[in-house]
Amino acid sequence: MNITAPWPAAAPPASRCAGAAEGIHSAAMDIPGADDETLMQAYGAGNLAAFDALYARHRAGLYRYILRSTRNPHQADDIFQETWSRVIDARARWQPRARFTTWLLQIAHNLIVDAYRRQPAQAGPQETEAALATLAAAEHEQPEQQLSDFQTRRRLQLAIESLPDEQRHAILLRLEHDLSLEDIADITGAPRETVKSRLRYATQRIREALNA
Amino acid sequence: MTAHPRPPHDEDDDLDLRALYRTLPRAEPGPALDASVRDAAARAAAADRRVQRERRLWHPGWGVAASIVLTACLFLLTDFGDQDVAGLADAPPVDAELARPPQAMSPRAAPPVRPEAPAALRRYAPARQAEQAEPAAPPAPAYRAQPDAAAGAALAPAPDVQADAKTGAAGETDARIAHIRELLQDGRRDAALRALQDLQRDAPGLALPPDLQGLLPPTP
Numbered sequence: 001m002n003i004t005a006p007w008p009a010a011a012p013p014a015s016r017c018a019g020a021a022e023g024i025h026s027a028a029m030d031i032p033g034a035d036d037e038t039l040m041q042a043y044g045a046g047n048l049a050a051f052d053a054l055y056a057r058h059r060a061g062l063y064r065y066i067l068r069s070t071r072n073p074h075q076a077d078d079i080f081q082e083t084w085s086r087v088i089d090a091r092a093r094w095q096p097r098a099r100f101t102t103w104l105l106q107i108a109h110n111l112i113v114d115a116y117r118r119q120p121a122q123a124g125p126q127e128t129e130a131a132l133a134t135l136a137a138a139e140h141e142q143p144e145q146q147l148s149d150f151q152t153r154r155r156l157q158l159a160i161e162s163l164p165d166e167q168r169h170a171i172l173l174r175l176e177h178d179l180s181l182e183d184i185a186d187i188t189g190a191p192r193e194t195v196k197s198r199l200r201y202a203t204q205r206i207r208e209a210l211n212a
Numbered sequence: 213m214t215a216h217p218r219p220p221h222d223e224d225d226d227l228d229l230r231a232l233y234r235t236l237p238r239a240e241p242g243p244a245l246d247a248s249v250r251d252a253a254a255r256a257a258a259a260d261r262r263v264q265r266e267r268r269l270w271h272p273g274w275g276v277a278a279s280i281v282l283t284a285c286l287f288l289l290t291d292f293g294d295q296d297v298a299g300l301a302d303a304p305p306v307d308a309e310l311a312r313p314p315q316a317m318s319p320r321a322a323p324p325v326r327p328e329a330p331a332a333l334r335r336y337a338p339a340r341q342a343e344q345a346e347p348a349a350p351p352a353p354a355y356r357a358q359p360d361a362a363a364g365a366a367l368a369p370a371p372d373v374q375a376d377a378k379t380g381a382a383g384e385t386d387a388r389i390a391h392i393r394e395l396l397q398d399g400r401r402d403a404a405l406r407a408l409q410d411l412q413r414d415a416p417g418l419a420l421p422p423d424l425q426g427l428l429p430p431t432p
Contacts, residue, residue, distance in 0.1 A: 048257040063241045084249045175233040
């Protein structure tokens with residue numbers, strides 16, 4: 001599903017302007033060019049358009065990270081909504097001490113871990129098949145190539161889903177958001193070397209699955 | 213999504229995996245989920261605007277202005293606005309003599325005099341005088357409730373004037389009785405009777421001496 005109607009295309013900010021507090025109260029602020037932190041402060045000041053831009057930037061990546069971590073669409077919806085609810089609740093007291101992306105993913109990661117503790121996620125074959133059924137093949141690909149690519153993507157997805165939780169979280173943050181070791185360590189609350197080790201094991205297992 | 217610098221670690225050999233990962237289905241939240249999140253954000257923003265509007269209405273400046281107006285109203289409605297009271301600070305010093313409490317009532321001060329027969333005539337009717345005697349006046353208070361120097365000064369000579377008046381009236385009555393007796397001694401009984409009747413008319417309550425009571429004709 002691809003909805004972009006109410007949300008403008010996510011546009012990365014030109015640069016992080018730490019002192020860009022001016023203009024956040026104005027509805028005529030440069031929303032497309034503002035960074036995440038400025039947008040969050042503007043929303044805390046009552047600018048709903050700033051939230052719309054912020055949501056448009058992060059909704060898809062956040063949702064995929066949650067969905068592939070939980071492997072449960074219903075649970076992913078709940079966690080996604082709860083993550084944004086906490087962002088909304090913290091709008092007034094939020095301070096740009098860390099990057100908004102790190103903070104947002106940290107909220108989602110903690111909610112995912114809490115969900116694991118309450119009810120360990122079990123990826124059912126129906127859900128996995130439903131997720132794989134959404135794979136779209138390019139029309140220009142030949143049937144043999146389509147089959148090969150489909151199998152490769154399916155192996156990748158199955159390999160990711162078969163990883164232990166900590167390794168799966170780390171590799172998803174790396175593959176989905178291109179985060180650094182430090183960012184992943186901040187989000188997951190694990191030491192940097194631990195994250196590095198998890199990424200190494202996860203990468204090795206995925207390669208083994210793809211080459212099988 | 214915000215772009216971040218490439219992670220500077222030695223596992224940069226996952227470029228092929230990242231490229232392959234991007235070929236996975238681009239799952240996104242559904243429209244209902246988007247609408248739910250945006251509604252929550254809009255409600256929160258609206259609540260913030262309401263609170264900010266209320267804060268603007270109850271700005272501290274309004275409270276200060278209301279306090280000033282209230283104080284001014286109280287000042288105008290109370291004695292602080294009265295020029296007489298407001299000028300107390302500039303008033304001359306209080307006269308100590310006038311401010312002193314009054315002294316105890318002088319022993320010469322007599323009770324108020326009731327209109328009655330002169331004292332010289334009352335001696336002829338001791339029984340009736342006893343009936344008309346005033347009850348004993350209570351002792352004068354040591355201090356009057358409100359000092360009144362003018363009234364106090366006027367009270368002192370009053371008993372003397374009344375006593376003089378009583379003395380003068382008694383002397384006149386005695387002189388008229390003596391005149392009546394002289395007329396009787398001269399044998400002028402009619403003139404004595406007219407003088408006695410004039411005396412009774414002038415002093416209706418007068419008790420006549422026994423020697424003159426027989427002069428009057430018997431009453432029916």
